[in-house]
Amino acid sequence: MSGEAKRSAPILAREGTGEGMPTHIAIIMDGNGRWAAQRGLPRFEGHRKGIEAIRRAVRTATDLGIRYLTVYSFSAENWRRPEEEVSFLMGLLKRFVRHDLAELHSSNVCVRIIGEREGLPSDIRLLLDEAEQLTRNNTGLTLVIAFNYGGRQEIVSAVRALARKVKEGTLDPSAIDMDIISEALDTRGIPDPDLVIRTSGEQRVSNFLTWQTAYSEFVFLPDFWPDFDEAIFRAAIDEYSRRDRRFGGLSAKAS
Numbered sequence: 001m002s003g004e005a006k007r008s009a010p011i012l013a014r015e016g017t018g019e020g021m022p023t024h025i026a027i028i029m030d031g032n033g034r035w036a037a038q039r040g041l042p043r044f045e046g047h048r049k050g051i052e053a054i055r056r057a058v059r060t061a062t063d064l065g066i067r068y069l070t071v072y073s074f075s076a077e078n079w080r081r082p083e084e085e086v087s088f089l090m091g092l093l094k095r096f097v098r099h100d101l102a103e104l105h106s107s108n109v110c111v112r113i114i115g116e117r118e119g120l121p122s123d124i125r126l127l128l129d130e131a132e133q134l135t136r137n138n139t140g141l142t143l144v145i146a147f148n149y150g151g152r153q154e155i156v157s158a159v160r161a162l163a164r165k166v167k168e169g170t171l172d173p174s175a176i177d178m179d180i181i182s183e184a185l186d187t188r189g190i191p192d193p194d195l196v197i198r199t200s201g202e203q204r205v206s207n208f209l210t211w212q213t214a215y216s217e218f219v220f221l222p223d224f225w226p227d228f229d230e231a232i233f234r235a236a237i238d239e240y241s242r243r244d245r246r247f248g249g250l251s252a253k254a255s
Contacts, residue, residue: 020241022194024068026144026216027057028208031200031224038224044088049226051096060230061141062107064237068142068190072208076116076150090124093147097127101134108140114186115149116157144190151210158184187212195240197233199225217243 029050036046054071061069073093079086104111111131120128128147161184165171171180182188192212196205201222205213219236221228 021064022066022237022240024070024191024193024195025061025066025237026070026072026193026196026209026213028072028196028198028206029053029225029228030198030202032226034200035224035226043085046224046226047085047089047092051092053225053228054096055100056229057233058104058109058141058143060233062109064234066141068144068193070114070144070146070190070193070209072146072149072206074115074147074149075207076148076153077207079148090121093124094127097131101131104143105135105138108138109135110138110140110142111135112142112144112190113147114144114154115147116153117148120148142190144187146208149186149208151205151207151212153207154186155211157186181211185211192216194245195219195237197221197236199223199228215245217245 032046032050033043034046035049036043039045057071058069074089078089081089101111111134113128113132117125117128131145158181162171162176162180166173187209192214193209193216196209196213196216196218197220198205198218199221201220203220205218209216217240219239221232221236223232
C-alpha cells in the first residue's frame with residue numbers, strides 16, 4: 001500500500017470508546033538515513049526530522065488516549081555507527097530533553113527510560129534521570145524511551161539479577177515463573193505492547209522488546225520515520241483493530 005493510500009485509510013470508527021484501541025504501542029523508528037538519501041540530504045537531517053516525527057507521535061497518542069507509547073530511540077548496537085553520527089544523535093537527545101521536557105511535563109506525560117545506563121556519559125545519565133524525576137507523578141501518557149537498549153541484553157541482566165537472588169537464598173528457583181521474570185525486566189509494571197509498528201519497509205524486530213512482544217500484533221509500514229504523521233499512525237491502529245488476537249487460543253468467531 002502506498003503512503004498516499006494509507007493517508008486516505010479510514011480513521012478508527014471506535015475512537016474515544018476504547019474498543020479495539022491498543023493500550024500500549026511500541027514503535028521501531030526506522031528510515032531516517034534513507035529518507036535523507038532520497039532527498040540528497042545528509043543523514044543528520046533525517047535524524048533531525050525524526051525528532052519532529054516523535055513529537056507528532058506523542059501528540060497523536062495523547063489525543064487518542066493511548067496509555068503507553070514506547071519508542072526505540074537508540075539500540076545497544078547503534079554504538080557501532082560512525083563516531084560523528086553517534087555524537088550527533090547524543091546531541092539530538094540532549095536537545096530533545098532540554099527543549100521538550102517542559103512541554104511533556106505540562107501535558108501530563110510520564111517519561112520512563114529503559115536500557116543500560118552503566119557506562120553512559122555522565123551528562124546523558126543526568127538528563128535521563130531528570131526526565132524521569134520531573135515527570136514521575138504525571139498520570140497521562142507514559143512515554144517509554146528505549147535508549148542504549150537491547151532485548152537480549154535486557155533478558156541477560158534479568159537472569160543475572162534472579163541468579164544473584166537464588167545464590168543469596170532469597171529466591172527459590174522453583175518459584176521463578178513468567179511473572180517473576182517480567183518483574184526483573186526494565187519494563188516492570190508496564191503492560192506488554194499490543195501493537196508494534198515498524199517504519200521503512202523492514203520486517204524484523206531488531207532486538208526490540210524480545211520478551212514483551214511474544215503476542216504483540218505487528219504492522220510494518222513502507223513509510224520512512226520522518227514521514228510518520230497522524231494519518232499514518234491512525235491507519236496503523238485501524239489495521240490493528242481489524243486483527244483477531246487469540247493469544248494461542250481459538251478465535252472468538254470460531255465455531
